[in-house]
Amino acid sequence: MADTTMDTDVVIAGAGPTGLMLACELRLAGVDVVVAERLAERSGESRAGGIHSRTLEVLDQRGILDRFLDEGELQPVGHFSGLYLDFDESESRHPYPLMILQSTIERLLEEWAVELGVRVRRSSEVSGIRQDEEGVTVELGTDQGPATLRARYLVGCDGGRSTVRKLAGIDFPGTEATMTALIGDVELPDLPEDYVWVRRTPVGDYSAIAFEPGWHRVITSEFDRVDGRDEPVTFERLKESLIRVAGTDFGMRNPRWVSRFNDAARQAARYREGRVLLAGDAAHIHFPAGGQGLNMGVQDAVNLGWKLASVVRGQAPETLLDSYHTERHPVAERVLHNTRAQSALVRPGPQTDALREVFSALMVFDDVNQYLRHLLTALDIRYPIDGDHPLVGRRVPDADLKSSEGETYVFALLHDARPVLLDLCGSAEVAAVAEGWADRVDRVEARSEDEQWPVPAIGEIPAPAALLIRPDGYAAWAAAPGHSPDTAALRTALTTWFGPAANDEGTQRQ
Ligand SMILES: Cc1cc2nc3c(=O)[nH]c(=O)nc-3n(C[C@H](O)[C@H](O)[C@H](O)COP(=O)(O)OP(=O)(O)OC[C@H]3O[C@@H](n4cnc5c(N)ncnc54)[C@H](O)[C@@H]3O)c2cc1C
Incomplete structure (x- = not known):
């Protein structure tokens, strides 16, 4: 709960897809949150018309995918700059883009947010911020006159022209519209x-x-x-x-x-300035080719939510927030790069016509298709996390599992947005280490239904013996079958991502 000198733990500026998703992630982790939205009601406009594979997986990880599938239409083909692209059913349970209007996505996310207890404060435009050691004072222009909110952190999810970004003095370098x-x-x-x-x-x-x-x-x-x-x-x-x-x-x-x-492409020089963070279009804008912006904003939110919650609850040090920039900045950089390429491929003229023909010919090759597909689906992202196992830093495949409680699958374990230590070989050593984090990390013993797991950009790998899965669905540690698990590395991973063990001295409280 928010401490008594604060109105709330976190203020989010902007009730677009990014702000709403982040608010839900924070609420799932028990953090108090207010979303301040400039508009009196949802605009009903729909810039985006679709979401890609990894975002569908993220929604599945939270148990809300059916709400979106019910209101959209799966489309088994995609395109890179208007050139047809194939999708691969072996890479994901949700390999195809879902055509669904942004206005519907926002409505569904807001309904979920309200169910989780998020307070969405409309007609409230963030107009000023003051940071100090304890928190942030957020000035609002509202229909009732000026108001302030005091919180530990402020996240600017207020779109491409972000007021929060400007007030925090964060540069937005990039290329101009052409x-x-x-x-x-x-x-x-x-x-x-x-x-x-x-x-x-x-x-x-x-x-x-x-x-x-x-x-x-x-x-x-x-x-x-x-x-x-x-x-x-x-x-x-x-x-x-x-x-x-x-x-x-x-x-x-x-x-x-x-x-x-237009095709202006810009990215925030840093995603955090003290107690102020940026996510979604506030952190990156680009030509909307391939429909990637909303997807990226939702995935920024899922990367940031559990980290910010952990810091707010005093379980992890504030430095954990730096990993948000380290992991997500390169992802947007890659998207800016591929959308610049796509914008070059749509210019009129015989040179571009020829370039498109060459490109189309190349897209017949599976490797080329796969490379371009991964740029759009984001299924191949690998965050820079230490560890030798090929799954470390990658999104964990949604394998079928069998436990003493029956059949399940990996994403179902993540519905509560808590970290999971998935023990697939019943290791006593792993169980012993897990005890220190039992208040924060769910240990699940199960058996993989498949001996091989498909990993985009790598191919099939043997199902791991044990796996530490962060709440965003990425592997923080993994043990290969047939070897004794490296429990020292497991301890390090648990401490890095979820703070010191409950019985360790020096647990950080803010
Ligand atoms: C033509 C087009 C097609 C697109 N198609 C796709 C697609 O198919 N797939 C895809 O993934 N992406 C697509 N995009 C991109 C997508 O629309 C954006 O990336 C997405 O809307 C970003 O979400 P956001 O929540 O970060 O920002 P926004 O959607 O811009 O939301 C920001 C919110 O903040 C509010 N706000 C602004 N200033 C303040 C303030 N000072 N205080 C309080 N509130 C404030 C705004 O009113 C708004 O509600 C498309 C974009 C365009 C232009």
Whole structure:
């Protein structure tokens, strides 16, 4: 619970997908959290239209995947810059992207947040912050006038133009926009029935994606103009752009919303400044090719949530928070890199046409497909964690298990967002070490149903004998079968990630 001098443990700025997911992760760990959201109600706008494999796995790890599957549609093909990409069913229980509108994702996450006891405070715009040794004072502009909230930590999940990032003095270096794209949900009565996919033209490209009966999402990209940030985005502007790019507006009418984006790619120089952290678009923006931003924000939240909770509860030292930057900054760097490449691949002109043909030819090769697929699905991420076993630092595959309580699977063990020491060989030594962390780490004895586990980017490996799984689903330690487990390394891993054993002196309390 929050200490008495604080209004709450953590304030999150922004109730977008990242802020809501982070709030849920913190609540699962018993941390008090307030989400301050500028808007009076959800906008209903949907920039994102899909989520990838690793995010589906993350939702499965928390036991809420069915809510999303019920409202979306799995799509067995994907694309890299509009070029078809295959997915591989052997890599994940959820290998395909789920087409689901961002507005639905936000509604489902907010419903879950409310169930978990998150307080979402709307019409509350973060406008000032003051940090000191004990906490952060967050100034809010609200519909009732100015207000303040005092918390131990503030996380800016307030989108690409993040006020929190600016107030914390964190640089946002990167590359400028070189094009302008307009997007709108509209009716398109004159769109030819044989229309499919993205159409490239000498001026740019356009796409019209049917997302509801009678409704299309239109996107136009123009490469010879860069709109100023303050230029208004209007329905007329979208119509004119479609006429320039496609030669017609297909009878476009009845806009639900229109918006604009570009290919500027920037990343926060650091994800933490004292008691202020950044996640999601507040930490990274890029061209939305391949639909990666929301996925990355949700995964930032799942990486940060349990670490911040552990520090707030005094179980781990504040330095644990530095691993958030160390692990997640390179992930976004890779996404910025691949989206820059994708934006180069959509420019008009005969040179790009030729480049796309070469690229398409290369994508016939399995290794190329796999490489590009992993850029999008994020199933191959390996965090820099010490350890010799190939699973260390990687997301743990969702293997089927059998325990004395019956059949289960790895992700089901993570529903409470607690760390799990999975003992697959009934080791007395592992059990003895686990005792010191019994208050924080669940020890589960089970048997793997499969002798081999599939690991993206590596291939199949023998099922481990024992495995320490962090709440985000990544392996912090693993023992290979047929060897005596390295319990010294296990102790180090437990201490590094979950603080000293309960009976050790010097447990950090803040
Ligand atoms: C055309 C397009 C298509 C996309 N498609 C995909 C896709 O298919 N898949 C995918 O993964 N990603 C996609 N993205 C990216 C995705 O939309 C973003 O990455 C995602 O919205 C980021 O979520 P977020 O919560 O970090 O930020 P946001 O969604 O921007 O949410 C930030 C929240 O903070 C609030 N806020 C702002 N300032 C303040 C303040 N000072 N105080 C309080 N609250 C504040 C805002 O009102 C907002 O609710 C797409 C983007 C675009 C433009």
